[in-house]
Amino acid sequence: MKYVDEFRDPKQAKKILKEIDKLCSEIKLKEDRPIQIMEVCGGHTHSIFRYGLNQLLPKKLEFVHGPGCPVCVLPRSVVDNCIRIAEHDDVIFTTFGDAMRVPGSTNSLLDVKAEGGDIRMVYSPLDALTIAQKNPDKRVVFFGLGFETTMPSTALSIMQAKKQGVDNFYLFCNHITIIPTIKAVLDSPGMRIDGFLGPGHVSLIIGTQPYNFIADDYHKPLVAAGFEPLDILQSVWMILKQLKNGEAIIENQYSRLVHEKGNESALSPIQEVFELREFFEWRGLGSINHSGIKVNDKYRAFDAEVEFKLKEVTVTDPDVCQCGEVLKGVLKPWQCKVFGKECTPEKPLGALMVSTEGACSAQYSYGQNIDLINKKNNE
Amino acid sequence: MNKKYKGKKITMAHGSGGKASSDLITDIFVNTFNNEYLAIMEDQARFDMPTGRLALTTDSFVVSPLFFNGGNIGKLAITGTVNDLAMSGAKPLYLTCGLILEEGLPIETLDKIIKSMQKTAEEAGVKVVCGDTKVVEKGSADQIFINTAGVGVIAEGVEIHSSSACVGDKIIVNGYIGDHGATIMQSRAELAITADIDSDCQVLNHLVQKMLSVSDNIHSLRDATRGGVATVLNEIAADSKVCISVREDSLPIRVPTRGVCEILGLDPLYLANEGTLVCVVKAADADKVLEAMKKTKEGKNACIIGEVIDGPEGVVALNTLFGGNKIIDKLIGDQLPRIC
Amino acid sequence: MCLGIPAQIKEIIDNDNQIAMVDLSGVSREVNIACVLDNTHQAQDLIDKWVLVHVGFALSVVDEEEAHKTLKILDEIGELSATMEDLEQGSR
Numbered sequence: 001m002k003y004v005d006e007f008r009d010p011k012q013a014k015k016i017l018k019e020i021d022k023l024c025s026e027i028k029l030k031e032d033r034p035i036q037i038m039e040v041c042g043g044h045t046h047s048i049f050r051y052g053l054n055q056l057l058p059k060k061l062e063f064v065h066g067p068g069c070p071v072c073v074l075p076r077s078v079v080d081n082c083i084r085i086a087e088h089d090d091v092i093f094t095t096f097g098d099a100m101r102v103p104g105s106t107n108s109l110l111d112v113k114a115e116g117g118d119i120r121m122v123y124s125p126l127d128a129l130t131i132a133q134k135n136p137d138k139r140v141v142f143f144g145l146g147f148e149t150t151m152p153s154t155a156l157s158i159m160q161a162k163k164q165g166v167d168n169f170y171l172f173c174n175h176i177t178i179i180p181t182i183k184a185v186l187d188s189p190g191m192r193i194d195g196f197l198g199p200g201h202v203s204l205i206i207g208t209q210p211y212n213f214i215a216d217d218y219h220k221p222l223v224a225a226g227f228e229p230l231d232i233l234q235s236v237w238m239i240l241k242q243l244k245n246g247e248a249i250i251e252n253q254y255s256r257l258v259h260e261k262g263n264e265s266a267l268s269p270i271q272e273v274f275e276l277r278e279f280f281e282w283r284g285l286g287s288i289n290h291s292g293i294k295v296n297d298k299y300r301a302f303d304a305e306v307e308f309k310l311k312e313v314t315v316t317d318p319d320v321c322q323c324g325e326v327l328k329g330v331l332k333p334w335q336c337k338v339f340g341k342e343c344t345p346e347k348p349l350g351a352l353m354v355s356t357e358g359a360c361s362a363q364y365s366y367g368q369n370i371d372l373i374n375k376k377n378n379e
Numbered sequence: 380m381n382k383k384y385k386g387k388k389i390t391m392a393h394g395s396g397g398k399a400s401s402d403l404i405t406d407i408f409v410n411t412f413n414n415e416y417l418a419i420m421e422d423q424a425r426f427d428m429p430t431g432r433l434a435l436t437t438d439s440f441v442v443s444p445l446f447f448n449g450g451n452i453g454k455l456a457i458t459g460t461v462n463d464l465a466m467s468g469a470k471p472l473y474l475t476c477g478l479i480l481e482e483g484l485p486i487e488t489l490d491k492i493i494k495s496m497q498k499t500a501e502e503a504g505v506k507v508v509c510g511d512t513k514v515v516e517k518g519s520a521d522q523i524f525i526n527t528a529g530v531g532v533i534a535e536g537v538e539i540h541s542s543s544a545c546v547g548d549k550i551i552v553n554g555y556i557g558d559h560g561a562t563i564m565q566s567r568a569e570l571a572i573t574a575d576i577d578s579d580c581q582v583l584n585h586l587v588q589k590m591l592s593v594s595d596n597i598h599s600l601r602d603a604t605r606g607g608v609a610t611v612l613n614e615i616a617a618d619s620k621v622c623i624s625v626r627e628d629s630l631p632i633r634v635p636t637r638g639v640c641e642i643l644g645l646d647p648l649y650l651a652n653e654g655t656l657v658c659v660v661k662a663a664d665a666d667k668v669l670e671a672m673k674k675t676k677e678g679k680n681a682c683i684i685g686e687v688i689d690g691p692e693g694v695v696a697l698n699t700l701f702g703g704n705k706i707i708d709k710l711i712g713d714q715l716p717r718i719c
Numbered sequence: 720m721c722l723g724i725p726a727q728i729k730e731i732i733d734n735d736n737q738i739a740m741v742d743l744s745g746v747s748r749e750v751n752i753a754c755v756l757d758n759t760h761q762a763q764d765l766i767d768k769w770v771l772v773h774v775g776f777a778l779s780v781v782d783e784e785e786a787h788k789t790l791k792i793l794d795e796i797g798e799l800s801a802t803m804e805d806l807e808q809g810s811r
Contacts, residue, residue, distance in 0.1 A: 001637070001638070001641065001724075001725075001743065001744050002725065002727075002769065003725040003769060003781055003786060004641070004724070004725060006790055007790075007793075008700065010700045010701050010702070012793055012794070012796075013701050014701075014702075015796060015797035015798075016793070016796050016797060018797055019796055019797045043722050043723075046722070047722075049705065050705070051699055051700070051701055051703070051705075052699045052701060052702075052703025052704060052705045053701070053703070054703075055703040055704065056701060056702065056703050096774075123570055123571070123643065123774060123775060124774045124775025124776070125774065125775070126751060126775050126776075127570075127571065127775065149723075149773060149778070150773070150774060152753075152754050152776065152778065153751070153773070153774050153775065153776040156751060156753050156754075156776065160736065201723050201771070201773065201778065204771065204778055204779045205778070227722060227723070229701060230793055234789075234792070234793055234796065237796060253789070255782065255785040255788070255789060256781050256782050256783075256785040256786040256789055257771055257779045257781060257782070258779075263754060263778065263779055264757065265753065265754045265755065265756060265757045266754040266778060266779075269753070269754075370696075370704055370705070370706060372690060372691045372694075373622070373624070373690050373691070373694070373696045373704045374703075374704055565746070571748060571749060571775075572746055572747065572748045573746070573747045573748070574745055574746040574747070575745050576745075634744045634745055635744055635745035635746055637744060638743045638744030638745055638746035639746050641722075641724045641743065641744075642724055642726075642743060642746055642748065642772070644722055
């Protein structure tokens, strides 16, 4: 596959890993701990585990899995509202796959589907719009989530609905913005991140300029990274080079798709349809100002929150949940008191155990046995 | 098909046991399946069994869409049942066919499915010897559901078990993996993708007999259906209390199947197959079993994908392209559409 | 959610609604190309171009020159130290 296979070459990967190893031995941190690089985006977490990259890094270097998994950070109250919408007889509720398993206060969308709710998995918001056009007697709701990567597609689908006069299509908007997210991580006490792998596809939309504050104000390097293994390894190498030279700048590894100023044709539908919310609640991180968006006045007729008279309710995670600290890189998954005991992928208590991109879920599924197998391989 | 059924649909009368029922049974089922056991039309089929241990299996088929590239629900019903028997080393002999038909199903559709079942049965060398037909109101079933049972005989001395894998054994598959799951995905209109892939739907009993003729050391055989190769490997690892290692660069995956997986974010190891087996064989016999497989239609793309290693019990690991290891866990949840 | 994947634009299906057909290793799908249209890229200019596809939308055109540059840098990473290693081993 073009523009994919070339960036998955194992021989190249070995070479870069050697260089990464060298750089690690040349970097001395003030504290006695491994170098910590945070990947913000869930897509990077997925790639890292898919290719086993975390096992190939030298011991002196660790990935910290950040809060960039939009499914993981969905608050219970949002899931409860999804269920409230889906329970109407005349509603077809459409969503991306992973969101169906996230537990709300009592159950998940998958449970509601089993009880007869018309809940359908879609690949694209345009598919949801097609369902609306084919079912004029139903109200079809699309659950919009994700960072800036998915905002243009949601916005364009709403604009298309308006253009085509579709009056039974609604958006339950739970899109979140990346910059306040990264800032919340940078501002949290006990934060020990030395550099950031910037979210590649978010950067495609917003460009790399919005990250300047990370270098200017917090003196941390960030490299906008692609998703193939060589993209990730090259980006790690670039961060390490900066650390070795005492630099902190914003770099762009994913230059085949990301431009400094972003993509205007993708930004303008976002500006056309959405506006910032004052605050938005995140599972595990609490409330972050201006981190969410909602439908603006011009497109209010498509807003599910208005149509279904939804109230903003806060439902806190159980006290035992330490998702927040894990998300911010302060704790490792296995250091959480309930990891693997009360909280497992089958019965998740918190955000990070829910999605396959979640740090705890990945650690639980892969962690221990991998060490045993790698040990056997090296004997 | 008898001209009288052209343009006609299944009605409640076809399931009532009266004339419409018996005409349908004679015209569509008995006529097509065409064997001496079914023709007698008693309440049961009576037959002698050769000596040996019996193997018995049952399966239900609810796939949507009914027709897909490379197969249909009928073909699937026969291959699924035959293959389940074949995985024990049994020679499959007789099948049953229970149908639940939705009121309104075009009879032409039913006829096509039954004809396909008979064609596949002939390929496998089995007979459909008894059946049952029920009709339910519109909306109570999705067009047609098929239930089968199958019986076969295992020759003396043939012992193939999911719990028999040993450290050092090699793992062989007979061909490309994930094609059936990918075909069903691209048949689902709501995903709106088209791809040039066919289901791998095929009977495997002849292939298995060829394999058994060259080796007495085949320890386990499994048909990698729902949940894919990954699920079967997990079951063998758990039942045999062993650790299995599979090499990512050995996995045979067709280019368009890979494309479907990349677009939809799926892992081909978990996609369903309907004509793919996983064989665990003593290392010393692996090459000759592989050679025998490659001489057959069903096994021409056979290859070794991994081995049973000394490691944590019940664990399946993928040795990635980059040299790291990744656990291939059991599937949690099921977001795939009905596939068999 | 599904990751983005590069695919090649083969045909413009619907100019008004900005829909094109893309191909990825023999798999075809319709995608919306609104995000890759601008003053410099009209619909017809996009035929045979590679785009990043995500949830049914083309989000950006692959800059082929930049892709080659990145691959070249990847090639060069480690070349200098590998050469040094070879020289050291050779001189032992």
